[in-house]
Amino acid sequence: MNYRRLMAVAAVAGLVSGVAGAATLDDVKAKGFVQCGVNTGLVGFAAPDADGNWTGFDVDYCRALAAAVFGDAEAVKFTPLTGKTRFTALAAGEIDVLSRNTTWTYSRDVDLKFTFLGINYYDGQGFMTHRSLGVDSALDLDGATICIQTGTTTELNLADFFRANNMSYEPVPIETNAEARELFFAEACDVYTTDRSGLAATRATSEDPDSLVVLPEVVSKEPLGPLVAHGDDQWADIARWVLNALIIAEEKGLTAANVDSMMANTNDPEVARLLGTEGEYGAMVGLSSDWAANAIRATGNYGEIFDRHIGPDTAIGLSRGLNALYTDGGLLYSPPFR
Amino acid sequence: MLTNPGPQKPGFRLSMLINDSRYRSMTIQVVALMGFMLLIAWLINNTIQNLNALGKDVDFSFLGQPASYDINQRLIEYTSRSTHLRASVVGLLNTLLVATMGCVLATVIGVLVGVLRLSKNWLVARLMTVFVEMFRNVPVLLWIVFFMVILIETLPRPRDFRGEDATATMSLWDSVALTNRGIYVPEPLFSNGFGDLSIFGLFDVSLDLFALLAVLGIGIFIARKVRQRALAIQAATGTLPTTWYIRLSLIVVPPVALLTYLGFHLGYPELKGFNFSGGIHMRNSLIALWLALSFYTAAFIAEIVRAGITSVSKGQTEAAYSLGLRPGLTMSLVILPQALRVIIPPLISQFLNLTKNSSLAIAVGYMDVTGTLGGITLNQTGRELETILLLMLCYLFISLSVSAVLNWYNNRVKLVER
Numbered sequence: 001m002n003y004r005r006l007m008a009v010a011a012v013a014g015l016v017s018g019v020a021g022a023a024t025l026d027d028v029k030a031k032g033f034v035q036c037g038v039n040t041g042l043v044g045f046a047a048p049d050a051d052g053n054w055t056g057f058d059v060d061y062c063r064a065l066a067a068a069v070f071g072d073a074e075a076v077k078f079t080p081l082t083g084k085t086r087f088t089a090l091a092a093g094e095i096d097v098l099s100r101n102t103t104w105t106y107s108r109d110v111d112l113k114f115t116f117l118g119i120n121y122y123d124g125q126g127f128m129t130h131r132s133l134g135v136d137s138a139l140d141l142d143g144a145t146i147c148i149q150t151g152t153t154t155e156l157n158l159a160d161f162f163r164a165n166n167m168s169y170e171p172v173p174i175e176t177n178a179e180a181r182e183l184f185f186a187e188a189c190d191v192y193t194t195d196r197s198g199l200a201a202t203r204a205t206s207e208d209p210d211s212l213v214v215l216p217e218v219v220s221k222e223p224l225g226p227l228v229a230h231g232d233d234q235w236a237d238i239a240r241w242v243l244n245a246l247i248i249a250e251e252k253g254l255t256a257a258n259v260d261s262m263m264a265n266t267n268d269p270e271v272a273r274l275l276g277t278e279g280e281y282g283a284m285v286g287l288s289s290d291w292a293a294n295a296i297r298a299t300g301n302y303g304e305i306f307d308r309h310i311g312p313d314t315a316i317g318l319s320r321g322l323n324a325l326y327t328d329g330g331l332l333y334s335p336p337f338r
Numbered sequence: 339m340l341t342n343p344g345p346q347k348p349g350f351r352l353s354m355l356i357n358d359s360r361y362r363s364m365t366i367q368v369v370a371l372m373g374f375m376l377l378i379a380w381l382i383n384n385t386i387q388n389l390n391a392l393g394k395d396v397d398f399s400f401l402g403q404p405a406s407y408d409i410n411q412r413l414i415e416y417t418s419r420s421t422h423l424r425a426s427v428v429g430l431l432n433t434l435l436v437a438t439m440g441c442v443l444a445t446v447i448g449v450l451v452g453v454l455r456l457s458k459n460w461l462v463a464r465l466m467t468v469f470v471e472m473f474r475n476v477p478v479l480l481w482i483v484f485f486m487v488i489l490i491e492t493l494p495r496p497r498d499f500r501g502e503d504a505t506a507t508m509s510l511w512d513s514v515a516l517t518n519r520g521i522y523v524p525e526p527l528f529s530n531g532f533g534d535l536s537i538f539g540l541f542d543v544s545l546d547l548f549a550l551l552a553v554l555g556i557g558i559f560i561a562r563k564v565r566q567r568a569l570a571i572q573a574a575t576g577t578l579p580t581t582w583y584i585r586l587s588l589i590v591v592p593p594v595a596l597l598t599y600l601g602f603h604l605g606y607p608e609l610k611g612f613n614f615s616g617g618i619h620m621r622n623s624l625i626a627l628w629l630a631l632s633f634y635t636a637a638f639i640a641e642i643v644r645a646g647i648t649s650v651s652k653g654q655t656e657a658a659y660s661l662g663l664r665p666g667l668t669m670s671l672v673i674l675p676q677a678l679r680v681i682i683p684p685l686i687s688q689f690l691n692l693t694k695n696s697s698l699a700i701a702v703g704y705m706d707v708t709g710t711l712g713g714i715t716l717n718q719t720g721r722e723l724e725t726i727l728l729l730m731l732c733y734l735f736i737s738l739s740v741s742a743v744l745n746w747y748n749n750r751v752k753l754v755e756r
Binding site: 150 | 491
């Protein structure tokens with residue numbers, strides 16, 4: 001016991017003070033905004049635009065959550081976090097929810113004590129290299145210098161992939177996507193590896209996208225999604241069902257434009273339950289009855305968010321692929337709203 | 339017979355704790371200490387309670403689990419299957435490497451700049467002033483990033499060295515390659531070396547290096563004995579025997595003979611695939627960190643050296659001159675020994691600062707102990723409390739060791755009062 005006490009003396013006071021006592025929903029309502037952890041800058045997912053407003057796929061989830069709680073998509077503040085700092089920030093209660101291309105893994109769920117709310121992007125780790133190097137397979141990368149963000153699952157996958165294929169490499173660890181770009185574009189590393197969505201975003205925002213090539217190999221499963229800390233099931237339920245509501249909305253054809261008219265006249269009972277015109281579903285979780293309608297009105301459904309930030313018509317140009325609805329051959333599938 | 343009982347001893351009353359000046363300061367100290375202990379107890383209790391509330395315990399068993407990540411610069415054998423403990427040791431050695439290199443270079447530059455700043459040459463003195471003010475007034479993190487950017491942006495890429503129309507060539511008779519991934523220099527190789535000695539199966543030490551150091555050490559030892567004997571002869575007879583060639587050959591010949599026996603040759607870097615292979619690879623993260631820390635700390639050391647030299651009164655120089663000592667001897671026998679007393683104590687702080695500043699290494703991706711134990715291991719295992727505590731212990735250990743060595747040296751050079 002003495003030993004543990006001695007250890008604990010040195011413990012940082014911040015770690016202590018961060019533990020929230022009351023229910024997160026009450027805390028959030030009391031302070032008047034949702035504190036959301038996002039990427040430090042990955043165009044398409046989370047990055048400040050020219051006016052300094054945070055925009056992106058991950059950012060819109062936070063806005064939808066704020067709209068569900070407050071009816072106001074602007075009642076949200078963003079904390080940019082690196083791959084290294086994100087979990088500490090969430091565990092210490094600095095942020096209410098983390099929406100930052102975070103891979104759902106066993107140890108993060110069980111050992112780090114986080115609750116993953118679902119999967120909003122099915123991704124896999126890939127490799128991007130300079131076309132002029134003439135490489136067309138990741139299996140040709142023996143001896144290459146590889147830029148990698150520390151504190152991510154990609155770091156471990158990379159080690160496993162090269163070990164399994166009996167190849168060597170030179171890792172260059174970096175903290176943020178911006179640093180990786182600088183090193184990669186100056187060819188201080190031959191290859192940049194991260195989730196393929198992140199590669200697409202980096203490639204799309206480079207000076208000459210055609211000079212870069214994303215190799216065909218996908219070396220891992222990276223189910224990305226938002227997460228909250230263990231210990232508050234009500235808050236986890238709210239955050240989980242905001243994500244589900246956005247997916248159901250796409251399934252049912254609800255959009256930001258038509259949600260009001262659908263509220264007034266719909267014959268579909270599930271839509272009526274979702275939008276709060278039937279039943280007391282909002283009260284069950286401690287929100288107003290029209291929380292889902294507010295969320296959809298603020299950001300649009302899942303498909304709208306996807307198309308607006310990372311879809312085929314954007315510079316990032318990602319196709320839906322695995323992220324299409326199950327009815328379209330994808331993996332997106334929300335539990336029923338009843 | 340009557341004895342004088344003397345003044346009656348007054349009884350002790352509780353109010354004397356406050357009113358009696360003999361006890362008052364003791365009372366205040368005891369109360370303050372109790373308050374301090376209460377504060378600590380509250381902090382401990384709070385931490386334990388909150389850790390329990392989070393469902394976390396303090397557990398160091400993660401150190402035995404496989405680390406699963408790779409480290410680019412490793413001074414001992416390490417793979418991604420090695421344990422977190424070993425990854426921490428690899429990081430610790432990297433910290434010690436850059437700290438040692440930094441302290442040496444910072445001292446050399448610092449002494450040089452400090453002396454030159456006192457030069458009578460106006461231009462040299464002003465240039466040194468510019469150097470000092472430039473480096474000590476910009477945060478060291480910016481210098482680290484600045485050096486890194488220079489290395490990345492200005493040096494050629496490895497593939498610029500390839501092919502018929504190569505735009506870059508290797509320097510120094512094709513032995514050194516300067517690339518934007520680091521500098522490749524020739525490595526010493528032994529065609530019939532003694533091999534490695536495995537210490538407790540934990541890490542390997544090159545026996546060749548060991549033998550070389552031993553031979554060199556013995557040579558220097560004997561050379562000193564020869565010098566002592568020569569001085570004794572001078573004291574006895576008044577003539578100093580010429581011994582420099584004996585001493586020089588004692589130091590040089592045995593190592594050269596050993597190197598020849600071991601089949602010493604240089605391994606040159608060669609462009610293979612994506613990168614150079616062979617030779618020693620000094621990564622640009624190491625170079626940037628090393629240069630930035632050295633120059634930054636050198637600026638402070640220069641000021642310390644200047645202060646030390648100016649603290650010796652001019653009368654000392656004049657007295658030495660009047661005894662007929664030449665300027666060089668005056669500096670080494672009179673000025674510097676006195677200046678060192680002023681220089682050493684603040685120099686210790688600068689070495690400690692440099693060591694601790696090396697924890698900024700992650701800014702350029704140098705895998706020091708903060709990057710491995712306090713970075714990736716912390717992140718992958720989620721054991722914040724444990725890793726940070728270990729990290730603090732590491733730096734504490736390094737700093738106290740540096741202090742101990744330099745304090746010993748300080749005791750040797752400090753003024754002996756009779």
